[in-house]
Amino acid sequence: MAIREVLGLYRDLDSAVAAADALREAGFSRNEFEVLSNAPYPEGTFGEESGIHRLFVFPLIGAACGFAAGLLITGGTQLSFPLMTGGKPLLSIPPMIIIMYEGTMLGALIFTVLGVLFESRLPWIGRALYDPRITQGYIGILVRTAPEREARAIEALRKANPEDILTEGSKAGQQPARG
């Protein structure tokens, strides 16, 4: 199903909150619009519910994988080439700890990065209506909805005195600069 995007730009926080309220009153669900800003606002400012994220799972899985890899490298090496040294046990824990710790940290780090990219949808490869004025302090309300509801979205956004309303066809709407 085709999705149309409409971006309302607001100079101040009150207008942006009013726009979010107007969209909700017009029957748009929270999943259909997104708030864009150049600084973070406290959770719930625009009436949104705090969602559930799974970010913590990624470093845990990565750490487990890294630990297992470290254990395999160290334990496997010592068992494959069994050399008794100074009457010490074959699986000597102290030197194994260093490499297992390295593996754990490396795994956790790599998986955290992957988790970040996955959970925050970065780099954004889809379409996103955007305007550089957002990083100038304007607050954007980005509506993603069905084509037949586009006019209704524009009407709701207008109620809150926007500075500008951009649609996919309008010239001012730009993608964030790509490398």
Add this chain to the structure above:
Amino acid sequence: MATHGHAHGHELQRTWELTPSDVLGSALGWLREVGRRLRTPLLICLLLFVVGIIAIVVIPLRQGFANRQAWTYVAAAFLYLMSTAAAAPALSTALRVARSHWRRPVNRAAEIWGVTLIIPFLLYLLLLPTFPGTEDRLSIWFGWPLSPWLWGAILMLTLTGAGYLFAWFSSLPDLAIVRDHGAPAQRGLAAWLSRGWIGSHLQWRFYEKVVNNIGVLYVLIYVAAMTVLASDFIIALIPGYFTAVFPAYFTITSFQAGIALTIVTMAVLRRWGGQTDYLGREQFWALGKLLLAFSLLWFYFWWSEFIIFWYGRTPREIEILKLLMAETYRWPFILSFALNFALPLLILMWNPIRRSITGPTVVGAIVLVGNLIDRIRLTSAAFSQPDSALLGHAHELKTLPAAYIPGIGDILILVGMIAGALALIFWAARYLPFPSVAEVAGGLWLRAHKPFKHARLIVIGKPE
């Protein structure tokens, strides 16, 4: 004006009465001015860095990797950068995790040092061939195959990667500002680094969590890396230096130097970077308290190690004390003791000094010098031992070596590598605005100054 009004007898900082557009205006002003302001310091640092590289090629590289003593000041430069520049991002993480608001203008000053990590990493790779394998000598690796080379390199690579990730992700929203409003010369790299950042609610939700997660990982890797470096570069190279306290001393004193570096960076930004509205007494005072605490920890860890050797009094222990503190490197040790512990304690113990901007800045500069002397002392002592003194699992220092006196080339190497790190900072400052808009503007909603009868109170919001 940096501060005005009073609360509980303390001046209130102006930062929290600014509007988001004021903060953005300051950041955009920084981006406009930074290229012109930093051109000369950048060129000077680049020149010194090139001279330092030439000195490395001409002196230690020409003498070969077998002569470890020739590499003493390369190692000192490496350990000094690891103790200062690499420690600063760890401080930033600690402040973020503590969720204080005063830290918001401080974070960028600490995190920007993460961009310098490539220099210690390259120095580490250069130094690796100077170490013998660990099969026939005492080390933390217990003769593990390819140690210390491969496993140390992996650890350093992980740390460097984590440092760059931390610096990148914590700057992502500000890089988007440079992308949209920077000069054409600034936009290209900023656009590439901030691709996809639109400041959506979803992205902001992850921003803080991700920066905290990567920061915590960085600290965990940093502590492990410093423990291994303390062992590989110092303990394992001095026969008879059996100590479990030294790695902790080495790591804790690095945190101390990281705090000192952040304070000095803040003072420079305040004096020459137009940051008086953002870096005020509140930040210097808070970090001054931390610096005092870590200066006391310097003594605690040094004492914990020293008392064991002092009371043990075996010939082995006496030789170690003579080498590191009492004879060979007596003056570097006395200076280190004075600059890392005695002077910071004597200065910062006074409330009015600790609560000032000048007091913590002066002590920060003192600690940076003290840490450098300490790292030179330790590296000079450790790198004076030839391989023959270590092999055969040597348990004792056979002969007390003479003190290593640096030549002009050594000084050029040290200065050049530090200048290289500074050059990277000056270059990065073209893309990373001060103050960080995301941090400071994001904190404006959560902190305010309110009148209460005749007083003015700081009201702090906690969103969770």
